[in-house]
Amino acid sequence: MSPYTHPEWQHLLAAVASSPDDDLPRLVAADWLDEHDEPERAEFIRIQVERERADRPELKWREQALWNNPLCGPLWAVEACPGLVTLTDAADAGSPLRGLGVNGVERVTFRRGFPYRIDCGAADWLRFGGGIVPRQPVQEVFLSACEAVPFERWWDMLDALKPLAVLALDTRSITLAPLLRDQLDGVEVRVNGRPAPRLVLAAAPVSAPPAELPAAPPNPSEPAAARPGLSSE
Numbered sequence: 238m239s240p241y242t243h244p245e246w247q248h249l250l251a252a253v254a255s256s257p258d259d260d261l262p263r264l265v266a267a268d269w270l271d272e273h274d275e276p277e278r279a280e281f282i283r284i285q286v287e288r289e290r291a292d293r294p295e296l297k298w299r300e301q302a303l304w305n306n307p308l309c310g311p312l313w314a315v316e317a318c319p320g321l322v323t324l325t326d327a328a329d330a331g332s333p334l335r336g337l338g339v340n341g342v343e344r345v346t347f348r349r350g351f352p353y354r355i356d357c358g359a360a361d362w363l364r365f366g367g368g369i370v371p372r373q374p375v376q377e378v379f380l381s382a383c384e385a386v387p388f389e390r391w392w393d394m395l396d397a398l399k400p401l402a403v404l405a406l407d408t409r410s411i412t413l414a415p416l417l418r419d420q421l422d423g424v425e426v427r428v429n430g431r432p433a434p435r436l437v438l439a440a441a442p443v444s445a446p447p448a449e450l451p452a453a454p455p456n457p458s459e460p461a462a463a464r465p466g467l468s469s470e
Contacts, residue, residue: 240273241316250372253351254400257374260286263350277309282350289349304347311339317352317373318345320365358382359406363390366397376402383408395420403427 240246249269252262263282270279281303288296304310314322322341346354352369354377355362362378363386369375378398383406386394391413398404398421405427406414414433418426426433 240275254374285350311342314342314345318369359386363394370397370400379405381407
């Protein structure tokens with residue numbers, strides 16, 4: 238069994254995703270990977286965690302070496318963000334992946350060992366975001382081509398947007414960002430590089446109460462006793 242399909246790995250991912258500010262679940266995951274024949278990924282996690290504390294040149298060099306290794310960084314991105322990052326058959330013949338290439342690595346930015354930021358089209362996030370957020374500590378998502386998603390389908394994405402810290406939209410719509418800001422409590426929603434305005438709903442005008450209707454004139458053919466307010470006496 239691949240370590241990345243092991244049930245224990247899925248539990249470790251859930252722990253990391255549920256505590257995105259805590260380094261301990263990440264380091265526990267690194268220890269587990271060391272025990273399951275994934276020393277490079279374990280080292281990568283530890284290096285990125287250490288770089289947040291003290292960014293030394295030798296750490297940066299080693300991090301880049303691991304990430305740029307076609308058998309490391311690109312495949313980690315495929316495992317972390319399936320659908321957004323995919324294996325293809327378009328690699329050069331001399332690739333160590335033996336005929337396999339990876340598309341979409343540039344969409345994912347790893348920080349402290351796991352995906353932190355994702356840049357993609359809104360339609361791709363609608364399709365794949367719901368499978369990524371519960372198992373990865375993604376904090377920033379930048380969505381382009383927002384008009385490709387019908388307005389009503391944005392509500393289907395709310396669960397994949399609520400755990401974020403920042404949601405940035407590239408859109409011409411003047412209503413989408415304010416509506417999402419109203420629904421995503423605690424998420425910084427930005428539109429075209431600026432904070433989204435608040436949603437302002439115009440109050441419906443209050444109409445004046447109708448004036449009292451005048452009494453109908455008396456009908457001469459009606460007996461006086463039957464007329465309201467009149468007496469036959």
